[in-house]
Amino acid sequence: MPNFLAMPVPSSAPSRPPAAEALPRCAVCGTGSRQPPFRPDPPEQAPDLDLRPGEPVRSTMARWLQQCPSCGYAAPNITKAHPAAAQAVAAAPFRALLAESGYPPLARRFLAWAHVLEETGALHAAAEATLHAAWVADDLGKDDLARMWRLDAVALWRGGPPLDSEQTVRIIDALRRAEAWNDAAATAEGLGLADPPEAVAQVVSLERRLIAARDAARHTVATALPPPARRPHVSHQAAPPRTTARGEGFVAKLRRWLRRG
Structure with a gap:
């Protein structure tokens, strides 16, 4: 026989709904709005020479920033x-x-x-x-x-x-893509003469060839650097730009990109 004294007694009071989740509030005006967090997976494809990440992160730019609707x-x-x-x-x-x-x-x-x-x-x-x-x-x-x-x-x-190697390489690529040929060539020559690390030198060498050919198209880092042993370029991975360690240089990013996978 069940022990009715030990069984829970239903309450006649209505259950209280869970508290509504507080909306993120704009630090400028205080308006609350729905702002879903964005945590991308690492890219599986090589980044561009200006370090725009490869897919799948490449296509998620609409979620990189929040914006207050007010x-x-x-x-x-x-x-x-x-x-x-x-x-x-x-x-x-x-x-x-x-x-x-x-x-x-x-x-x-x-x-x-x-x-x-x-x-x-x-x-x-x-x-x-x-x-x-x-x-x-x-x-x-x-x-x-x-x-x-x-x-x-x-x-x-x-x-x-003052600019570091990463920023200078990206400036060269931005100038080339903008068809500012003379400025791009002079900046690439200056960085090349500064005896940069090998990975940077390889990217600068490619940029100089593209500038000489008046090529303003998009190119990836995989075009400038040989693939790691036993792996094709398509398997390269890089951490998304928003999770990159503050102050990390171009060479460190490239080395980490080549190690992943």
Whole structure:
């Protein structure tokens, strides 16, 4: 016989629903909005010479940044902001950028993040975000915008702290892709004369050949570097750009890319 005294007694009170999950709040204006987190898998294909990652990360750019639906602040995580970000977001240039209908919406998001970074003094990070806008233009076949934003990225890189090998290689590629042939050739020659590490020298050598041929097309790192032993290029992998260790140089990235798989 069951022991009814030991059995739980149903409660007449209605069960309480779980508390609603708090929405992320914009660090600039305080607006809450749904912002799904983005954690990409490592790319399986070689990155471009400017280190745009290969697939499958290549096609996920629409999820790299969050954007507040109220004030327009864009960042990898809009719940965090530099103390001066609110002033930059409220200013006329930022508002005009958001209203620029001639720019693709995703490119505007990257440019909005670049604008805040530039206004808060992070020029190299602003160059990176501006280059991402150029990648968006590439995908949409908007060559004029891609060239303009690559040159803007170069100006930001050069306007910031002294450049390392990685940034200089990416400047060379940006100049080549923007068809700024003389500047690209001079920059490549200067880096080559600086006796860079072997991996950088191989990439610079390829860039110089492409510049001489007036080739402004996209090329991958696999074109410049021989494949690792026992593995074809298609099996190369690289960590996505947003998880790269801060301050890691071009050679370290290439070595890690060649080791993975």
